[in-house]
Amino acid sequence: MSLKLEHVTKKYRDFTAVQDLNFEIEKGEIFGLIGQNGAGKTTTFRMILDLQETTEGTITWEGKPINSVNRDILGYLPEERGIFPQMKVDEQLYFFGELRGMKRDELKKEVDFWINRFDLEEKRKDKAETLSKGNQQKVQLIASFIHKPKFLILDEPFSGLDPVNKDLLKNAILLLRDQGMTILFSSHQMENVEELCDHLCLLKRGVSLFSGSLLDLKKQYGKTKLTIRTEMPLEEANLPGVKEIKNIKGEYLLTLEDESFAKGIFDVVSNGAYIEKFSLDYLSLDEIFKDQVGGVHV
Numbered sequence: 001m002s003l004k005l006e007h008v009t010k011k012y013r014d015f016t017a018v019q020d021l022n023f024e025i026e027k028g029e030i031f032g033l034i035g036q037n038g039a040g041k042t043t044t045f046r047m048i049l050d051l052q053e054t055t056e057g058t059i060t061w062e063g064k065p066i067n068s069v070n071r072d073i074l075g076y077l078p079e080e081r082g083i084f085p086q087m088k089v090d091e092q093l094y095f096f097g098e099l100r101g102m103k104r105d106e107l108k109k110e111v112d113f114w115i116n117r118f119d120l121e122e123k124r125k126d127k128a129e130t131l132s133k134g135n136q137q138k139v140q141l142i143a144s145f146i147h148k149p150k151f152l153i154l155d156e157p158f159s160g161l162d163p164v165n166k167d168l169l170k171n172a173i174l175l176l177r178d179q180g181m182t183i184l185f186s187s188h189q190m191e192n193v194e195e196l197c198d199h200l201c202l203l204k205r206g207v208s209l210f211s212g213s214l215l216d217l218k219k220q221y222g223k224t225k226l227t228i229r230t231e232m233p234l235e236e237a238n239l240p241g242v243k244e245i246k247n248i249k250g251e252y253l254l255t256l257e258d259e260s261f262a263k264g265i266f267d268v269v270s271n272g273a274y275i276e277k278f279s280l281d282y283l284s285l286d287e288i289f290k291d292q293v294g295g296v297h298v
Helices: 041-048 089-099 104-117 133-145 163-178 190-196 214-221 259-270 285-293
Strands: 003-012 015-025 030-035 056-061 074-077 151-155 182-186 199-204 207-213 225-230 242-248 251-256 275-281
Touching: 003 041, 015 041, 015 056, 015 199, 015 207, 030 041, 030 163, 030 190, 041 151, 041 182, 074 133, 089 104, 089 133, 104 163, 133 151, 133 163, 163 182, 163 190, 190 285, 199 214, 199 285, 207 214, 207 285, 214 285, 225 259, 251 259, 259 275
Parallel strands: 030 182, 030 199, 074 151, 151 182
Antiparallel strands: 003 015, 003 056, 199 207, 225 251, 225 275, 242 251
16 A cells, blocks of 8 residues: 555634545555545645645555655646746756756656657757747646656646647556556546546545545446437337437437346337447446536536
């Protein structure tokens, strides 16, 4: 076990930002912390980083209190970005690496690798203020792990990135995990969490609604999402156990009361028309998130 939070609470006078939070992160795992704005994610990150004290509860890293471990094992990308505007790209990375105790000669290989990996080679001698927002974010991201921390926290790392750069970041996160790094991150884009995480914690107003494996969360809802592509007008069919039906660009999306109704629906549809597609699946994390927290997240 790398990181463990036990009964962690953070209060500010009469306001409770985090209430009795418990979760564990295994070594070399990518763990998602999700919730609406104000749910307590950043407060949790700051307590883990020992930037704020817990009101109650304990946070440990490999069995030791988090405030007793060497700070150099930690890496952090805050949601509020900030790099030195007048400093060149490669010098920024050397600077942040040296702050963490690394020598310039041992940093060179890492700096060169990540600059190339994030398509920044032509920008390496440019001042940060001249970069696009996306490239500035990539520089700060590299700076958060250039010193090879054992534990990395990424607060909304995908914010503002286009699809190509999102893929670059996802692949980088997977590479870091494969190298043994433990990663905790938050994102409002649930597809990123679903793609990268095996385990997660869902917060609402400082309270954990769920903590565990993504698959276990989905199993709580069962396979209630049915997609059908057929020429039969399903709006007119008498289909058992259907709570909602939508026709989106010729494809029917059905929400079932229970997955057991799927066979009966198949029998009805297959008896009257050719079925091009019939797919039963769990709800997406985005759909579960909206159901759990109530309303659309921002």
